[in-house]
Amino acid sequence: MKKSGVKNCLVLLAILLTALPVFAQKQEFSGGKISFSETMWDFGHVPKTGIVSHTYLIKNVGADTLIIVKVRTTCGCTTTPLTQQKLAPNQTTDMKVFFDPRKIVVSEATKKLQVISSDSIYPIAEVKFTAKIGTNSSLVKLTPPEINFDTVTLGAEEMRSIKIENISGEKLSINVIEGPGENVDLDLKNKTLKPDENIEVVFKLKKDTALGNISSSVTLDFEGTKIARVSIPIFGAVVSK
Numbered sequence: 001m002k003k004s005g006v007k008n009c010l011v012l013l014a015i016l017l018t019a020l021p022v023f024a025q026k027q028e029f030s031g032g033k034i035s036f037s038e039t040m041w042d043f044g045h046v047p048k049t050g051i052v053s054h055t056y057l058i059k060n061v062g063a064d065t066l067i068i069v070k071v072r073t074t075c076g077c078t079t080t081p082l083t084q085q086k087l088a089p090n091q092t093t094d095m096k097v098f099f100d101p102r103k104i105v106v107s108e109a110t111k112k113l114q115v116i117s118s119d120s121i122y123p124i125a126e127v128k129f130t131a132k133i134g135t136n137s138s139l140v141k142l143t144p145p146e147i148n149f150d151t152v153t154l155g156a157e158e159m160r161s162i163k164i165e166n167i168s169g170e171k172l173s174i175n176v177i178e179g180p181g182e183n184v185d186l187d188l189k190n191k192t193l194k195p196d197e198n199i200e201v202v203f204k205l206k207k208d209t210a211l212g213n214i215s216s217s218v219t220l221d222f223e224g225t226k227i228a229r230v231s232i233p234i235f236g237a238v239v240s241k
Helices: 003-030
Strands: 034-036 040-046 052-060 066-073 092-099 108-117 124-133 140-143 147-153 158-166 172-178 184-187 198-205 212-223 227-239
Touching: 034 124, 040 052, 040 212, 052 124, 052 212, 052 227, 066 092, 092 108, 092 124, 140 227, 147 158, 147 198, 184 212
Parallel strands: 040 124, 040 227, 147 227
Antiparallel strands: 034 052, 052 092, 066 108, 108 124, 140 158, 158 198, 172 212, 184 198, 212 227
16 A cells, blocks of 8 residues: 555544544434423413512433533523533433513513523423513402511521412412422411402421522412412522521
């Protein structure tokens, strides 16, 4: 073989060896497939007094590794860092979304987020949420419409409550759909409401809540012949003694 032929073979071999890691990486990604606990979430009626949140579950339902590259928000909402960005088959991770209705001027809104991943079919997958902002439900009246713990000293146990009044004219059942977060306990003793009846729902902040801002929410469904959903912002701050 001529020297030029040997040289060309060596160059070709070097190129192939350089490309192997990239090829292997593409093979690792190719079998990942993204799935969500839901692609549309409804906050229902949201007061214009505080931030509400929802946690989407992201699952890899493919046969190989799924890499979540980035979560892109286009709606004035924010997300917390994912608990895990590299998912083996059947693994899940949380994507918690915070929505601030105080920044929205319309009474009804639909917003979306884009999840960029190594899914070869849906590399940019979208999830959405809706909210009725600053409007009251025709089935129930909440007083106040939010839970404000104000400033709480570290280690203290604080309680706040909301009065829920049935204004629908019929019996309603109450279901907790999501919340109120790991730092707050919800005491809902009565899960049915007769016409014109009202109940007190107590929210208790746990003693071991860490220093910093409190930001969560609870979402309730009220169901009779109609269904009304309400999301209640929970906020405040824990400060040192």
